[in-house]
Structures are given as structure tokens and as C-alpha cells.
Amino acid sequence: MAKNETLGEVMRRQGISRRGFLKFCTATASMMAMPPGMVPAIAAALEKARRPSVIWLSFQECTGCTESLTRSHSPTVENLIFNAISLDYHHTLQAASGTAAEEAREHAMKENDGKYLLVVDGSIPTRDGGVYSTIAGMTNLQILEETAKGAAAIIAVGTCAAFGGIPKAKPNPTGAVAVSDIITDKPIINVSGCPPIPTVITGVLANFLTFGTIPDLDKYGRPLAFFGDTIHDRCYRRRFYDQGLFAETFDDEGARKGWCLYKLGCKGPTTYNACATTKWNQGTSFPIQSGHGCFGCSEPDFWDAGGFYKPLPAATIDVGGAAGVAIAAGAAAGAAFGLYERNRRKKAQSSHEPLTVDDLD
Amino acid sequence: MTAAELLNWARGPGLQISLVVFVLGMTYRVLQNYFIGRKASLAEARGSQWGPGIETVWRRSLFHPGMTGKGYFTLIAGYTFHIGFLVTLFFLAQHIELFKSLLGFGWPALAEGLIELLAVLSIAALVAVLVDRLVDPVRRKISDFQDYFTWVLTVAPLITGYMLVNGMAMRYTEMLALHILSFEALLVAAPFTKLSHMVTIFIARWYNGAIAGYKGVQS
Numbered sequence: 001m002a003k004n005e006t007l008g009e010v011m012r013r014q015g016i017s018r019r020g021f022l023k024f025c026t027a028t029a030s031m032m033a034m035p036p037g038m039v040p041a042i043a044a045a046l047e048k049a050r051r052p053s054v055i056w057l058s059f060q061e062c063t064g065c066t067e068s069l070t071r072s073h074s075p076t077v078e079n080l081i082f083n084a085i086s087l088d089y090h091h092t093l094q095a096a097s098g099t100a101a102e103e104a105r106e107h108a109m110k111e112n113d114g115k116y117l118l119v120v121d122g123s124i125p126t127r128d129g130g131v132y133s134t135i136a137g138m139t140n141l142q143i144l145e146e147t148a149k150g151a152a153a154i155i156a157v158g159t160c161a162a163f164g165g166i167p168k169a170k171p172n173p174t175g176a177v178a179v180s181d182i183i184t185d186k187p188i189i190n191v192s193g194c195p196p197i198p199t200v201i202t203g204v205l206a207n208f209l210t211f212g213t214i215p216d217l218d219k220y221g222r223p224l225a226f227f228g229d230t231i232h233d234r235c236y237r238r239r240f241y242d243q244g245l246f247a248e249t250f251d252d253e254g255a256r257k258g259w260c261l262y263k264l265g266c267k268g269p270t271t272y273n274a275c276a277t278t279k280w281n282q283g284t285s286f287p288i289q290s291g292h293g294c295f296g297c298s299e300p301d302f303w304d305a306g307g308f309y310k311p312l313p314a315a316t317i318d319v320g321g322a323a324g325v326a327i328a329a330g331a332a333a334g335a336a337f338g339l340y341e342r343n344r345r346k347k348a349q350s351s352h353e354p355l356t357v358d359d360l361d
Numbered sequence: 362m363t364a365a366e367l368l369n370w371a372r373g374p375g376l377q378i379s380l381v382v383f384v385l386g387m388t389y390r391v392l393q394n395y396f397i398g399r400k401a402s403l404a405e406a407r408g409s410q411w412g413p414g415i416e417t418v419w420r421r422s423l424f425h426p427g428m429t430g431k432g433y434f435t436l437i438a439g440y441t442f443h444i445g446f447l448v449t450l451f452f453l454a455q456h457i458e459l460f461k462s463l464l465g466f467g468w469p470a471l472a473e474g475l476i477e478l479l480a481v482l483s484i485a486a487l488v489a490v491l492v493d494r495l496v497d498p499v500r501r502k503i504s505d506f507q508d509y510f511t512w513v514l515t516v517a518p519l520i521t522g523y524m525l526v527n528g529m530a531m532r533y534t535e536m537l538a539l540h541i542l543s544f545e546a547l548l549v550a551a552p553f554t555k556l557s558h559m560v561t562i563f564i565a566r567w568y569n570g571a572i573a574g575y576k577g578v579q580s
Binding site: 220230232233242244246262263269270272299300301302304305306310311312313314315316317319320322323325326327329330331333334335337338339341342345 | 363365366368369372373374376377380381382384385386387388389390391392393394395396397398454455456458459461462463470472473528532533534537
């Protein structure tokens with residue numbers, strides 16, 4: 001693959017029409033909440049964009065993020081993006097293996113020093129020197145620190161890379177941490193989700209390709225264009241929540257009528273993602289539309305939030321036992337101190353000696 | 362600590378700790394008073410204790426003939442606040458889910474719009490009594506730190522709850538954590554402050570009625 005090709009040249013070579021290209025630019029502008037007037041600017045920028053080198057590091061992950069990104073059956077935005085970048089290292093997709101693969105990575109790092117995009121999925125284990133995930137004899141921690149040095153920016157794809165994800169769930173046996181816990185001197189874009197919506201990943205890449213900058217981020221480093229609203233605020237079932245119409249079980253009348261899933265554990269109110277608007281599988285559906293509450297997969301520590309089917313107000317640990325002990329302890333202490341006080345007063349009364357005038361001198 | 366971690370703590374260990382302190386503290390307080398006991402009255406009983414006791418619990422809730430303007434204000438503001446607070450606590454659908462998880466059973470909820478209205482009136486009543494406490498020279502003089510502190514503890518869950526439902530000021534996760542923590546603070550402080558009246562008030566009223574009933578008079 002000639003790395004000096006522009007994106008425009010790549011697309012023409014692949015037979016993608018000008019019309020198809022402009023459709024993609026329009027979709028990108030709309031996804032990033034930009035006005036239609038930006039479309040010619042995006043088209044002009046992408047046309048001339050040189051394919052940036054992208055190194056994809058897979059650490060303690062399930063490969064779900066790659067699956068999400070590559071599950072496309074027709075020319076889509078995702079496909080176009082993959083054509084626009086030079087993916088120089090990716091465990092699942094690369095043809096090379098063994099030392100050849102590692103050499104490819106090192107070659108790309110050297111050739112594009114300071115300019116390549118680093119995409120990370122999976123958390124980084126740190127306990128016991130990080131030995132719980134190694135590639136080619138190097139721990140994930142070492143690989144990340146080494147590769148991040150020459151990166152222009154880092155995209156932490158998936159909740160594992162962004163916040164620690166499932167490996168970090170209690171009791172976190174491998175000491176798993178997020179990318180931002182290791183690298184603090186490079187711009188990091190967190191594209192959280194388990195997995196993230198494919199369009200979100202490609203939207204971030206498109207922004208970088210078009211403008212060479214990272215998009216506006218929220219306080220967790222996630223692009224505001226996709227993580228600015230909660231699922232709750234954009235849910236099509238919101239009016240049922242407001243009217244107090246809830247499904248009580250998964251197959252009752254309320255569930256069949258499509259009522260709110262709050263009582264069945266939906267974490268929509270505390271989850272920021274684009275599922276309710278962009279949806280999944282090219283806009284087919286999303287969990288709530290399919291009858292299952294959101295479980296907050298784009299938020300930190302969602303695995304430890306007390307269970308997917310416990311509603312937000314519910315207690316997440318069993319307090320019955322502790323409360324029983326508390327009542328017993330309180331009763332015992334109350335009785336003990338009460339009786340002690342009663343005895344003390346009785347003794348004070350019986351040992352009271354009346355004062356005489358002589359005592360006052 | 363992220364907001365998500367704080368929320369998880371508030372829904373888990375925080376809730377457990379605050380409930381344990383509340384239950385232990387209240388049980389201790391009530392039973393200690395019971396076991397200290399009363400001085401035995403050596404006089405002959407002129408009437409019963411239990412009946413007049415229960416009657417007094419009821420009678421103290423009513424408006425008395427000959428009440429002054431100040432008395433009316435206190436009673437109306439007091440009822441507005443207490444009814445609003447208790448209806449919000451026990452009849453909002455989201456709160457019933459909490460009770461369901463603690464007790465194993467729930468009950469029908471009231472419309473959220475109605476509860477929002479009652480909550481606002483409740484906050485207004487609390488502000489009114491605070492202003493009265495600050496403006497009235499006698500009340501101001503006898504008020505101490507605890508009086509103001511418990512006022513803050515009481516109004517905080519109402520205000521944070523209202524803000525949460527209306528998406529004000531903060532993100533939902535932060536606001537929900539704050540709301541839960543504010544109520545947990547109330548629970549923890551209750552056994553150690555005058556807020557313990559939520560359990561002891563009926564015992565105290567009964568006790569006063571019982572003493573009077575023993576003497577053969579109405580309290």
C-alpha cells in the first residue's frame with residue numbers, strides 16, 4: 001500500500017464515486033453535529049488527506065471493539081475510514097505474525113515518529129509487573145509506554161481502554177488500569193462503550209483526518225458529539241417514564257406495550273452515549289428498543305454498579321443482615337446503659353444525706 | 362473518585378452504613394429511655410394511662426382553640442412541610458423501588474407531577490420557618506447550631522431531589538449521588554439530634570398523656 005496516496009486517490013482507485021464520497025462527507029458532518037455548510041470543507045480536506053499511520057494495540061480485551069468496527073456488510077462509513085487510514089499493526093486483521101509483525105510496528109513507529117495515531121483497546125494489567133498480558137515477551141505496560149512516545153494522539157477504544165472495563169471489575173486480580181492512568185503527556189480520546197458504536201469510532205477518526213485535531217471532549221475525555229447526552233434524555237420511551245408507566249417484568253403487559261424499563265434496571269439516566277439516536281447495526285435498534293434496559297456500558301465501573309437488573313434507586317448490597325445486627329446491638333446497648341443509669345440514680349437517691357445548717361459552714 | 366464510583370458507594374456501602382447507624386442509634390435511644398424508667402408514683406391512680414396516652418397523641422396534632430397567629434403559622438407550615446416530605450419519600454415511584462429492595466415489597470405510587478408540587482411547597486414551608494426562626498427575637502436567641510444544621514440536613518434531600526428530577530445544575534450521575542448522600546447524612550445524624558423525634562414523638566406524646574391520665578386529668 002503506497003503510503004503517499006491521498007484519500008481521494010485511494011477512493012478513485014477503489015471505484016468509489018464522487019457521489020458516494022460526498023454522501024460520506026455529509027454523514028460525517030451530520031454525525032459531528034456540524035452545519036451542512038461544512039460538507040465542502042470536509043470533502044476538500046479528506047480529498048487531500050494523506051493516509052495517516054495507525055497502530056492498533058490490543059491489550060486485555062475481548063476483541064469486541066474490533067468486531068464492532070469491522071461488522072459491516074456493505075460499503076459503509078466504517079469501511080471508508082478503514083480505507084482512509086494505513087492500519088500498520090492490528091493483531092486480528094494483520095497478515096503478518098510473529099517477529100515480522102513486531103518489526104512492522106517498529107518500522108511504522110520510526111517512519112512516522114510524532115505523527116502516527118495510536119489506537120488502544122483493552123485494559124493494561126499492572127500487578128506483578130504486568131505479567132498477566134504479554135506480547136512477544138513484552139508486557140502491555142512496556143509496549144504502551146514505548147509506542148505512546150512517538151504518537152500524535154491516542155484513541156482509547158472501548159470501556160476497557162477508557163476506564164478499565166471488565167478486567168478492572170472487583171476484585172481486579174490483574175491490577176487492570178485505563179490508558180489514561182499510564183499515559184499522561186499525550187492527548188487521549190476515550191471512545192467508551194462495550195463495545196462502542198462503530199460510527200462513533202469512525203466519527204472520531206474522520207474528525208482527526210479532516211481537521212487534524214481532537215474533537216471537544218467531556219470531563220472523561222469522550223467526544224461530546226456522541227457522549228454529550230444521556231440515553232434517558234434521548235430515549236423514545238421517555239414519555240412513559242414521565243407518565244409513570246413502567247414494565248414490572250420482562251414479559252408483562254407493560255413490557256409488551258413498550259413501557260419504560262426503569263424498574264427492570266435501566267441505567268439510561270446515568271449513561272452518556274449515542275445509542276438512543278445513532279443506534280446499532282446501521283440504525284436498526286438499540287437495547288431498550290429490543291426490550292432490555294441499558295446497563296451503562298460506556299460509563300466507568302459499570303460492572304460494579306450492583307447488577308444490571310437492580311434499578312438505580314435500589315440498594316446494591318443486602319442490608320437486612322446488618323440491620324438485624326444493628327437492632328440487636330442497639331437494643332442490648334440501650335438496655336444495658338438504661339439499667340446502669342437507673343441503678344446509678346437509685347444509688348444516688350438512697351445514699352443521699354440531707355443537708356443540715358452545720359454543713360453549710 | 363469518579364462520579365460513578367461515588368454513586369456506586371452511595372448505593373452500596375454508604376446505604377448500609379447509614380441504615381445501620383440510624384437503626385442502631387434509634388433503637389439505643391428509645392430503649393435506653395425505657396430502661397431508665399420513670400419514678401414510681403406513690404399516689405393512687407385516678408385514671409388509666411394507655412387510653413389518655415393514645416388520646417393525647419391524637420389531640421396534639423389538632424389546632425387548639427385560642428391559638429394565636431404565631432401558633433397557626435407554626436402548625437400550618439409544619440403540616441405543609443411534614444406532609445410534603447413524607448408523601449415525597451413514600452409515594453414517589455423511584456423511592457418505592459428503594460423500599461422494595463430493602464423490604465421485599467412495594468406499594469402504588471402517586472403521580473410525579475403531584476409529588477413535585479408537594480416537594481416545592483415543602484421547601485417553601487421550610488424556608489418560611491427558617492426565616493421566622495431568624496427574624497423572631499426569642500426564637501433567634503434560643504436557636505443553636507443544631508437547629509440550623511438539622512434544617513440543612515432536612516432541606517438538602519428535597520432540593521437535590523427536585524434538581525435531579527428537573528435536570529438542573531449537574532449531570533444526572535453527580536446529582537443522584539449527591540441526593541442519595543444527602544439522605545444518608547440525614548439518617549446518620551438523626552439519632553444524635555432532635556431529628557430523632559421522627560421515632561420518639563409518639564412515645565413522648567403518649568407519655569405526657571399517660572402521666573396526666575394517671576392523675577385523672579386531660580393533657
